Amino acid sequence: MRMSRYFLPILKETPAEAQIVSHRLMLRAGMIKQASAGIYSWLPLGFKVLRRLEDIVHEEQIRAGHNPMLMPTLQSADLWRESGRYEDYGEEMLRITDRHGRDMLYGPTNEELITDIFRGHVQSYKDLPLTLYHIQWKFRDERRPRFGVMRGREFFMKDGYNFDVSKEAALHAYNRHMVSYLRTYERMGLKAIPMRADSGPIGGDDTHEFLVLADTGESEVFYDSAILDLKLGDRDVDYDNWDQCSAIKDEWTTPYARTDETHNEARFAEVPEAHRKSSRGIEVGQIFYFGTKYSDAMNAKVVNEEGAHVPVHMGSHGIGVSRLVGAIIEASHDDNGIIWPESVAPFKVGIVNLKQGSEEADGACEALYKELNAKGLEPIYDDRNERAGAKFATMDLIGIPWRITVGPRGLKNGVVELTSRKTGESVEVTPEEAVARCEAIYADV
């Protein structure tokens, strides 16, 4: 993409409404524009990051054997009356009446809808296990939206639902989700810690939230710092292997890690003092096992091996995709702007032309641009007629992980400069070498 043709309305000054750093940077980098309280338009740069996260979530869900689908944003109130939640959910649910006077709602979650789909099409244990999920916009009419996309009213979320014939099978689904979530967050360059949590309005027995540590987090968290050293890495996971998933879950849930809601001082005191940490965290996902809560209420049964009709065991799992954009920025930025992890960066490499209009610099940049595009390294080429300072500041603000700086001074010696956004370190290399290095960097992202 050429910056001269890209819609990137960056701001030098911080809009008054933004308080926390991710909100400020998203506005300044031209990623979002507020449409009304807690509701945002996603401008090209923000949309690109959002799609990247969505892609990663899809890839990891499919890897775990789950079925992508898409349910509507508007739902009929009837299903919610059946589960009893139409009354229970309260003011956070946006209720709408259509022209025929039918009660509708903008879905805050999809347990009812998915259970209805399930009961209409699945009758036998032979069709289980089954996990369906979608990534869709949700709406919760927060009393006080704030922090930009971190706590909006409209938000983009992956929510999935597993259906199993027994509690044991459903608990494997729970473990499988924990592993796939760990992998998802790790791919996004995040350290998200599973913490025992309260089940809230979803209900259920077993639940963990995933929290990213950041000073601006809404929750107070307490944990054993040993958990920070855990890494899934490239270990070979078989998502159908109950023992392996269970072992990985144990690995991550053995060190103490809880939010203030479930914090237990006595058990925390058993953690070695040097490892005892407390800080703040941003919740970026949650998994639940809730048994037969919805299948009982909505009569979702399957025939088991003995020929008996039994309510199906369920769980649900969510990842706040739009919120993650903010959470990643909270976890990865500096005074100059955003620092995208390579895996989620909207553009992989930035090209800065220091002398727009000069034959040598333009030619070298065009060649680099073409080569990077050919190799799928998605460059953003700052071809505007701006001064060097403005171009550097823009690249830093929008957080492009690697920058290739092309100027007459270097070209005289046949070199360009390759700079890491994260460390600020630069190396002078030939243009070919710069491309080769970028290719190597992104080969294993």
Add this chain to the structure above:
RNA sequence: CGGGCUAUAGCGCAGUUUGGUAGCGCGUUCGUCUGGGGGACGAGAGGUCGCAGGUUCGAAUCCUGCUAGCCCGACCA
């Protein structure tokens, strides 16, 4: 939902106390110079002062009502 506050050019703000022809910085347009960390100078464009009513010779400014948004708290992915 309780408490506090704001609304003036695309963005950040002053002007409101004490009514009298709407200003500053950034951005933007044109020109000249400049050219490796948001450059300089010059010349422009851009605002029914959130909306509706009222008081007044005259309202951004005073009064009434509404709307939108922000902050703290309680609540939440």
